[in-house]
Amino acid sequence: MEIEIIEYGNSKIAKVSDETMINTVQDATDLLGNADYQGASKIIVKETNLDSQFFNLRTGIAGEILQKVSNYHKKLAIVGEFEKYNSNALNAFIIECNGGNHIFFMPDIESAMQKLV
Numbered sequence: 328m329e330i331e332i333i334e335y336g337n338s339k340i341a342k343v344s345d346e347t348m349i350n351t352v353q354d355a356t357d358l359l360g361n362a363d364y365q366g367a368s369k370i371i372v373k374e375t376n377l378d379s380q381f382f383n384l385r386t387g388i389a390g391e392i393l394q395k396v397s398n399y400h401k402k403l404a405i406v407g408e409f410e411k412y413n414s415n416a417l418n419a420f421i422i423e424c425n426g427g428n429h430i431f432f433m434p435d436i437e438s439a440m441q442k443l444v
Contacts, residue, residue, distance in 0.1 A: 341367035374407025404439035
């Protein structure tokens with residue numbers, strides 16, 4: 328699981344490499360452990376790093392992965408274009424996450440970094 332550590336303000340942010348795929352909850356757990364090992368409490372993942380089933384809330388994958396993020400006391404920003412998913416449940420989920428303090432769905436890397444710090 329390749330990550331790049333970005334120093335932003337007083338924070339270390341782990342940005343997942345473009346080639347890395349997160350297909351399972353175990354992949355996400357490995358990512359969280361790797362980020363923690365490198366001193367990053369904040370993580371940026373692109374939409375394209377996530378298996379498409381993540382965005383189908385019925386699979387439960389998103390819930391399991393995001394629960395791990397919470398359990399590990401991390402902040403996560405997922406960067407992408409989410410309007411293409413024609414799902415009222417997903418849209419409501421994104422709005423709910425963005426209103427919180429730990430999980431964010433953002434349109435670009437710069438806004439993701441600003442939201443995480």
